[in-house]
Amino acid sequence: MRYAETGYNLEVDLSTGNIERVESDPKMTELFIGGLGTNSKILWDRVPPEVEPFSPDNILIFSTGLLCGTPAPGANRTIVSTFSPQTNLMAYSMMGGFWAPELKYAGYDKVIIRGKSPKLVYLLITNDKVELRDATHLKGKGTLETATLIKEELNDPKVQVASIGLAGENRVFFASIEQGRSSASRLGIGGVMGDKGLKAIAVRGKRDVNIARPAEFIKYCNDILEYIKFRANNPIKGVPPILATLGSPQEMALHDEEWHTTSFSWGHARFRRKDFWTPEIAERWTKIQDSTVERLISCYNCPMRCGGIIIHPMLNRFMMKCYSKLTYLMAAVSDDLGFAFKITGLAQEYGVDGFTTPQVMAFAIELYEAGILTDSDMPDFPKSNEDRFFYLLDKIVRREGIGDVLADGVYWAARKIGRGAEQYDHNTTRKHEQMVIKLGMLNPLYYLMYGTGEKGNITQIEGQIPQAPLPEDTKEEFVKDWIHPPKEWAEEFKQFILEWGRGENVFPFYPPISTICKLVEWQEMMHYIDDSTGVCAGLSSFPIKPPYHIHNYPLIISAGTGLDIDDEGLYRMAKRNRNLLRAINIRRGLKRQDEKPPQDHWKKRFPEYEEKLQDEYYKFKGWDKNGVPTKETLKDLGLDYIAEDLEKRGIYDNGTESK
Amino acid sequence: MTMEQKASNKKKVKVIKIDLDKCNGCRACEVICSAFHANPKYSSNNPARSRIRVYFDPLKNKYVPVYAGEYTPAECMGRDKYIINGKEYDECGFCRASCPSRDLFKEPDSGLPLKCDMCEDDPPQEEPLCVKWCLVDALTYEEREEEGEEEVKPEDVEIGLNALVDKYGLDKVVDTVARMTQKD
Incomplete structure (x- = not known):
């Protein structure tokens, strides 16, 4: 069995x-x-x-x-x-x-x-x-x-x-x-x-799913639930409310949107509105949200209520969660939360991505305002941004007129439109729209994560580490029960949390590159484990101090499957998956130069240091200078057949493979 | 009258309170119920075997956890339909019976009836496990004592046999059991 x-x-x-x-x-x-x-x-x-x-x-x-x-x-x-x-x-x-x-x-x-x-x-x-x-x-x-x-x-x-x-x-x-x-x-x-x-x-389906070691397995499940209860009563101190809890960001329940609206970019990822979140907006949005979110709901067998049932006078009931509450609104530079709910409901019925779609539409508006797209491309184009979004959404999902071009995303649309439109493609990596964040100082961890994340989506590689140095008076308490990092790196990570933000210990040259590599590796590996077990990142790799981690995961998997896996064994499996996925993309032509975050992601850039970061990180991963997993790395993971395939295709031939 | 005898005149009433407004539709109750009642305990799970079911329809905002109650060999004379705050709930939507009119609360393989036993266990659980696993407090548990005789509860086997008797007649069931016994 x-x-x-x-x-x-x-x-x-x-x-x-x-x-x-x-x-x-x-x-x-x-x-x-x-x-x-x-x-x-x-x-x-x-x-x-x-x-x-x-x-x-x-x-x-x-x-x-x-x-x-x-x-x-x-x-x-x-x-x-x-x-x-x-x-x-x-x-x-x-x-x-x-x-x-x-x-x-x-x-x-x-x-x-x-x-x-x-x-x-x-x-x-x-x-x-x-x-x-x-x-x-x-x-x-x-x-x-x-x-x-x-x-x-x-x-x-x-x-x-x-x-x-x-x-x-x-x-x-x-x-x-x-x-x-x-x-x-x-x-x-x-x-x-x-x-x-x-x-x-x-x-x-009406059949059984079997468990190898039942009593042990259910004990671990109960431990997870107990910890979720503990975390509900003990939010993380020193971080914005939206990052203090488990689950996806609790944006159906929470009203405080200061963090997203003031730190993320508006329009086509263009500008911040640092003083957007006023008491008036907070009051207006609270009213709208309370009359719109009818019930908080969950996914299967999960107590987190990340989702909401939405009622809107112009739509049938629908459900949504998380940051899609703001993606359309901020891209359209609208202050009307009601607009956000309405367009999200429509977009869901059409079945489009809530991250990419708003950016494509904001990009089209930019081109229109710059005279690159004209009334002949967009007949009867409305005046307000909200109406323009409804107009463009309709054209895109039908691939009608300009919608047929925009339906390929910013990168391809810019090249098809030409006439200087390429200059407006400023927020894609690997031809894919990135998170709408534009900041001042280079963040070396995020530099690597934006660049090398195989999914091309930052939320699927980041997690577990506060976004900014913690306030001094919360640091000691934070590390006290921070059991999550891998054993051999735990002390180094705790030191990082304690020292980060003190004196000279600021980005981009702090922490040392060796620590940066480990921090990025840890964040990414936990996502790879989740993506293989099917456990939601909201209870594992995404939030700070989650219930699932590298120390209890092997126990849960072992009791569930009957395999005997320890921390190291599981880490090795995740590493194997990581390199397999890497090889698939390398074989399809992924190159080192593709692994760059958008040029304007940070104002202050350090080209030499960035190259060094990438070099060191590739080395740390067991990849050569071009980002190709070395034969040794692959063989060590039992992926000899991949090394042979890459060899046969001449992918190692340019003499740059580092040992 | 001794103290023991006096105590036996009290019966323990176990109540699960169900707050429809708090239900998040996660079905953790179905998961743990079917796992607890697996044999050996927790060796499998399958919501189709659960003795609690969450009926929910997010697009109408209807959420109703229902527990398996008594097995009944015959349908009611009629059906009921509740409308609460303008929302029309499913026919017999609040009924707990394992009844010929529907598939609910029957073992998916055998069709034998299921019934909530409040997770009777040795040693006893603090509360039924569906309540324990309901972290959003849609299900909460209360115990109280009432005057009256403790009812003798039929075992699962007896409930199952009754259902078979209703379906095939006593003679057929007895014959079959006798034949099976002889084989061994």
């Missing part, structure tokens, strides 16, 4: 309509954990680098994480992996909600989709019964609307539906896959789903 996982994947070929239930190799779990790790292995094995994202040979994987469907709190993430139409690199985006546990209960760890359906279909999975169903009646329907119609069709409210909207159907490069309030939205995976002619996957 397999524990925690089911041991079966579904293989679906949309071109032929063939569906098979295939037993997976338990060895893969021992090597790659599950979720993102095993997804990467499948993509490495089966999708050669020349395959275009919109090709029937591209594979789209919906995966559970190893712990999804077990009682481990917050283990509910669906990890979707494929190749991105925007970056041509591997795309992995994740969503919480209820879908992944339901797939486990149906008896599967992954749904692996290849080919293209000749007509729009949806996949229905109910335990042993798996079928492709006609979805022509769902064409053009919204994401939530689609889920509702499928549930009605099947007469079962507990069916979990992941679906695309108009944007996905029209292969928008930043189309999302939506499931209630949860969405896998980065890097255009919804566009790949649309290209395959797959409108939705509906799943319902």
